[in-house]
Amino acid sequence: xxxxxxxxxxxxxxxxxxxxxxxxxxxxxxxxxxxxxxxxxxxxxxxxxxxxxxxxxxxxxxxxxxxxxxxxxxxxxxxxxxxxxxxxxxxxxxxxxxxxxxxxxxxxxxxxxxxxxxxxxxxxxxxxxxxxxxxxxxxxxxxxxxxxxxxxxxxxxxxxxxxxxxxxxxxxxxxxxxxxxxxxxxxxxxxxxxxxxxxxxxxxxxxxxxxxxxxxxxxxxxxxxxxxxxxxxx
Numbered sequence: 001x002x003x004x005x006x007x008x009x010x011x012x013x014x015x016x017x018x019x020x021x022x023x024x025x026x027x028x029x030x031x032x033x034x035x036x037x038x039x040x041x042x043x044x045x046x047x048x049x050x051x052x053x054x055x056x057x058x059x060x061x062x063x064x065x066x067x068x069x070x071x072x073x074x075x076x077x078x079x080x081x082x083x084x085x086x087x088x089x090x091x092x093x094x095x096x097x098x099x100x101x102x103x104x105x106x107x108x109x110x111x112x113x114x115x116x117x118x119x120x121x122x123x124x125x126x127x128x129x130x131x132x133x134x135x136x137x138x139x140x141x142x143x144x145x146x147x148x149x150x151x152x153x154x155x156x157x158x159x160x161x162x163x164x165x166x167x168x169x170x171x172x173x174x175x176x177x178x179x180x181x182x183x184x185x186x187x188x189x190x191x192x193x194x195x196x197x198x199x200x201x202x203x204x205x206x207x208x209x210x211x212x213x214x215x216x217x218x219x220x221x222x223x224x225x226x227x228x229x230x231x232x233x234x
Contacts, residue, residue, distance in 0.1 A: 010146075011049035014120055014139055020132045023121035030067045030122060044074035047121050050143060051076045052114030057151045057225040058095055060086070061140075061160040063198060064119040064128050071122035075104040076115050085199035085214055086115070086156075093218035112225060116143065118163035126200075133163055137170070144171035150191045151228035152221045155181075157198030164193070183209070184216055192224050 018024050024047075031045025048065040062082075065071045069080030077083035078101040087108065091099035095113040100106065119128040119136045144150075144167055155161040161181045169175060176187035180195075187193040194217045203209040 010139070010142060014047050014049045017047050017120065017139075019135050020121060023119070023123055023128070023132060026067075026124050027071055027121050030071055035068045035072075038068060038072055041072060043072045045071060046074075048074065048076050048117065049120070050114050050116035051078075052110035053112055054114075055147060055149050056110075056112055056114040057149055057228060058113040058154070058221050059144075059147060059150060059152075060090075060113065060115045060154045060156065061164055062086075062115070062117045062156045063159045064117050064126065065122045066126070067122045070117075073102075073104050075101070076117055077101060078104065078106075078108075081201055081204070082199045085204060085211075088211075089215050089218045090115075092215060093222040095218070095222070114147075116140070118160050128159075133159070134166070137163065137167055140164075140167040141170045144168065144173065152192040152194060152224045154194045154196055154217050154221060156196055157200075160198070161195055183213060184220075186220065192221075194220060 027045045031043030034043060048070045062077060065076060066080040066082065069083060070076050070078055073079040077086045083101045087096055087101040088099040090096040090113060095111050097109045097111065098107065101108050118140065119133055120139060140163060153164065155164050158181050165179065174190050176189045176193050179187040179193055182195060183197045185195045196214065196217045197203050197209045199209060199214055
């Protein structure tokens with residue numbers, strides 16, 4: 001199985017990373033034991049690279065790969081309920097060619113968008129340590145430096161927001177004005193920041209996050225990207 005990536009050289013380095021033994025061991029253990037529903041599948045079981053356009057207008061940052069989602073399929077936010085919510089929202093806003101993301105070879109393509117995670121390995125209980133976030137941070141910094149067309153970033157959840165707050169200045173970007181985490185909050189700058197609740201089961205099944213709420217940041221991102229495109233192509 002080949003990883004679905006945005007920039008192959010960087011993606012290959014991410015996939016080969018072994019800097020967090022606890023996370024690497026967990027990815028391998030999950031891939032070996034498997035979930036019963038997927039017992040006939042071959043799990044990816046390694047770090048998961050960013051997926052989408054190599055030089056996007058929109059960058060979406062999540063927390064970490066799901067143990068039986070991206071850690072199984074090899075593509076970020078693919079094969080679990082969080083991905084169902086995310087790619088449907090991207091499709092409805094015109095950033096994806098289809099609303100489903102079930103497998104790395106399902107034909108999904110992102111349009112002027114890329115999706116990644118603050119931590120590239122599936123963590124136990126979906127809770128990476130702060131030290132693991134910081135160890136993974138240089139990958140995010142390198143990606144941000146290469147994204148020269150960015151118009152907007154969406155941070156899914158406080159963990160991604162915190163990681164982005166560390167990586168953004170390290171990448172040489174202009175700081176946002178008063179960035180704070182709240183669903184739908186927008187912080188201005190040369191690149192806009194929009195924060196959103198993460199589409200985890202804990203949020204979607206309790207009603208804390210509805211489809212309409214989750215769609216709103218992506219609709220706003222669409223407007224920002226369209227305006228940036230018009231200004232660069234008068």
